[in-house]
Amino acid sequence: MANSLFVMAKAWTNLKPYFLAMPQAIALGVFLIFPIVLIGVVSFWEFNGYSMTPAFTLDNYIGVFTSDVTLKTYLNTFKFVGLTWLFTLLIGYPVAYFLSFHVPKLRWQVLLFLLCTIPFWTSNIIRMISWLPLLGREGLVNQLLLGAGLVQQPLEFLLYSDFAVVLGMVHLYVIFMIAPIFNSLMRIDRTLITAAEDMGASGLGVFREVIFPLSAPGIAIGSIFIVTLVMGEFVTVRLMGGGQAASVGKLIQTQIGSLQYPLAAANAIVLLTVTLVVVISILRLVDIRKEL
């Protein structure tokens, strides 16, 4: 009797983590895995221009891989990813550094951090409308430059260009770089820095040998955010690029808009695979488990 109770208790101990993880697993399964599987299934369906029929055809994938649009669009998307990543890192790191090392009080740190999230509060519509009077041909920036005599003609590249797309995405996503870096910088044991200074390390030396390596996991997590967000981006690309800039997300959106679901699904699966490969490469490079 006691023995069987013991066995049951042991079984319970073994099973408990699974039961606890179940709600999350079910939610992920129903709302994430299942839709992705469906997209995968549809990507093999036949498509005749007006309607789709369940079948198994590789035509959609052959279409994706043989079209030179695909390569061009991916290259353009990578360009956006690369530039956005670079600028969010260049802006995000100093901001996070300043917040964690130069703002003394926690309350101020939190307040200033919240300030960084403001760009994220505005909706796409607001952004679409508000960039126009700022960057447009007759916008504030151009008026300022013209008024100061710095340029003779209004600068056209400020809006509806690749520059504008990158600007829009950096503005929108920089918080995703700041947050994880700030987090990892805050976790650095301050005594390590004191120790390094005691050993005679210069300011730059401390940064290079102590702070930077310890914040690498934060950079990696931020980079993963940026890559996954920008790879699938289509709203900012369309609004800031004036519809003239291409990205994989926008390509898929145009196909969905024209009801070409199987082609869009095939493109989505390819995009997912490419994004996962990039993310895995980042994880290979930096061990983010150190963060956890």
Add this chain to the structure above:
Amino acid sequence: MTKITRRQLLYTGLAVGAAAATTRCAAPEGTPNNPAPGPEVNTNQSKDVTLRLIGTGVSQINEIRDKAQEDLGFKLEMRALSTEENNQIAITQPDQYDIFDGEYFSLPLVVPSGNLQPLDVSRITDWDKIVPFFTTGKYEGLPVETSQGTAPYRVMYLKGADSTEFSETPTDFATLIPFQYNADTLGYRPDLVGRTIESWGELFNEEFRGKTSILDIPQIGIMDAAMVAEALGLMTFGDKGNMTKAEIDQITDILKEQKANGQFRAFWKTFDESVNLMTSGEVVVQSMWSPAVTAVQSQGIECVYAPLKEGYRGWGGGVGLSKNLSGIELDAAYEYLNWMLEGWVGAFLGRQGYYSAAPENAKKYMSTEEWDFWYEGKPAATDMVDPFGKTLAKSGIVRDGGSFKDRFGNIVCWNSTMDENTYLVQKWNEFIAS
């Protein structure tokens, strides 16, 4: 004092409710000639009907809904969607709507899904009052009769009650009753252009480099591009409305070249974007929809909806029925369609600058001054005020392009879904990526 417990109260409540319910359910006493008194029995059954409409933002108007509910007695729910969402829902989620309001050019995509039921022409009271171009393809021998593309009459009839095939000749089974339609053309800012725009070709004029725009919807944008290329003599088409692969290749090459030269400032996809581009002066000449021109003008900015010598690009939207409708709901839907053609709606839309399916009915509800301005192309005798209270035209002004006959009669192509639609979308993506 009597004590009332919570339980007693519940019992009493239930009993009263049950009694009331049984009374309502009981068969009405009395004869057909002498119906029993009491509001429940006399209630028109269709009062309980709610029809769900889907359509684009320009067609889902609350004032029309309110008036319809008042006149017809049943409820209408309207859902405003983008052109793309509207088609997606029409095709993939037939249970979500009873009445579909969409463009004729989307029909080659929507009809094969079998989600629309053909309209029984004999149940449409004013069918013969609809502008004949929609029902027969004829209109006073004007150029519109030979217009290319997905012209409404080409997708107006189905072969049978259960058919999803278009019929080239009139049958008793129609797809959509026209709701709004218009002749689209280029809009421009006369203050920034400095002269009159008279040809589609001006869109590629170097003079406006970096200050033009076209639509980023492949099926519409390609038609604008074709009008421009034809006007400039850059290429010719067998049928603009149904291009061959070679023609699509050639026109996208022309577009790519223009893009590389920096001819376009931006492409727009929604109505508001085109308004913003124009009001901000980012763009001085672009392809536009008529209410967008009105929206620019209502901000006090001059904007001309140019009548061009090559003619207009037409668009038309109409209202059709979901296959799920039957019984009293179907009857209610037909009532709505007939009400829509009766004239009040036509006049309402007319005051916004759209044309009505049955203009002579709309005329009954418009003042002589309104009719003369919007349909006859005469100078406005008084200020023209739209249903929302905005003044659209000051006294003395003539409508851009003139009369209904001059504008509608000169439509030379329509928004199109071509046989090579898939290829077109692929090439369009290529153009955007170039």
